[in-house]
Amino acid sequence: MIKDMILFGKILYEQRLNHSHSGNISIRKGNNILIKRHGAMLGYLTEKDIVHINLHDESKDKLASLEAKVHRAIYLNNPDIKAIAHAHTIYATVISFKNKIIKPIDSEGVFYLPQIPVLSCEQTICSTEVADKIPELISKYKVAIVKTHGTFAGGKTLEEACLYLSVVENASKIIYLNSLQK
């Protein structure tokens, strides 16, 4: 599990889905969550950058990513979700400014994620409102873009969650570039 987190953290960074310090990932493990340490660079994680927190108790979240409450809420809402990935997907975030739902136009985007919801909240980082509203969207659509912030995805594995983040960003990029064509 820790090896997976190191690997996929690196992949998300190398794909330019995150900047040096953005993004976070987690894996559910029984009644615990393994999650990135707050402040750690996702692309260069080591074993000490993975924090164990309780699935039902937030009192020991101090060292964890600021988005731990969002990850926990998604896990508690849907027992089928075993891993979560979050990235500051640039094109998806740009498109989120003017859309409430994104519908991919490329074949792969349509295949994996025919509809990508955009969640608009007052507070977008470390947000109780996001934690309240996003679990339902992730259960239904597998992903959701938090307007002006970035994308969360859930899957049965971390690889699956990371795949969805890549698909969201590719699909958004294609929509954006296509809109520039005459």
Ligand SMILES: [Zn+2]
């Ligand atoms: Zn973020």
